[in-house]
Amino acid sequence: MKQILITLTLVVLSSILIETAFAQVTATQSVSLTVNTVYKIATSGNPGALTVTTGSAGTDALTSVSDNSTSYSITQNFGNTVKITANLDAALSAGYTLQLNLASSKGTSAGSVDISNATSGSAVNVVTAIAKGADASQAIGYTFSALASAGTLASTSKTVTLTLTN
Numbered sequence: 001m002k003q004i005l006i007t008l009t010l011v012v013l014s015s016i017l018i019e020t021a022f023a024q025v026t027a028t029q030s031v032s033l034t035v036n037t038v039y040k041i042a043t044s045g046n047p048g049a050l051t052v053t054t055g056s057a058g059t060d061a062l063t064s065v066s067d068n069s070t071s072y073s074i075t076q077n078f079g080n081t082v083k084i085t086a087n088l089d090a091a092l093s094a095g096y097t098l099q100l101n102l103a104s105s106k107g108t109s110a111g112s113v114d115i116s117n118a119t120s121g122s123a124v125n126v127v128t129a130i131a132k133g134a135d136a137s138q139a140i141g142y143t144f145s146a147l148a149s150a151g152t153l154a155s156t157s158k159t160v161t162l163t164l165t166n
Helices: 002-021
Strands: 039-043 065-076 082-088 096-102 124-130 133-146 160-165
Touching (some): 039 160, 065 082, 082 096
Antiparallel strands (some): 039 065, 082 160, 096 133
16 A cells, blocks of 8 residues: 555656646737838938039030039838928029939939029929838939029039928
8 A cells, every 4th residue: 555655646746747847937028019200311422513614605505514423312111202302502693503313213303403593491392202112322413504694603512402301
């Protein structure tokens, strides 16, 4: 009888140890996830100086100069109605024209747009209908032209503001 009792005790203890060894303990957590609206635009730097130096005899329009050395990149997750606008810190005088052309693989480029008189209150659309996602290293082109009748223009600096907006 002692031997049966000892065997039975060992079986019960073994069963308890096995159950404890394979027991599972779990915990749960609730995680809240959110993605906010993201608008980001950046440029690769500044274009070179645009200096008009020549023209054709008998023509008021001097030979325009261009720069295509910079690019821009955007990221947006808002929707397919975002656009890029452009404006100068101050309008150019009559007879001087600055055009801007932004390429885009995610939206519709307006092509060469005259921004000579576009100030913060009158920014012009340069890319529209930009789809969600990223558009990296897209070309920025500037063309500066002048009329001989406008006279000379001392070296001046203009700030061009590109705004990603809905």
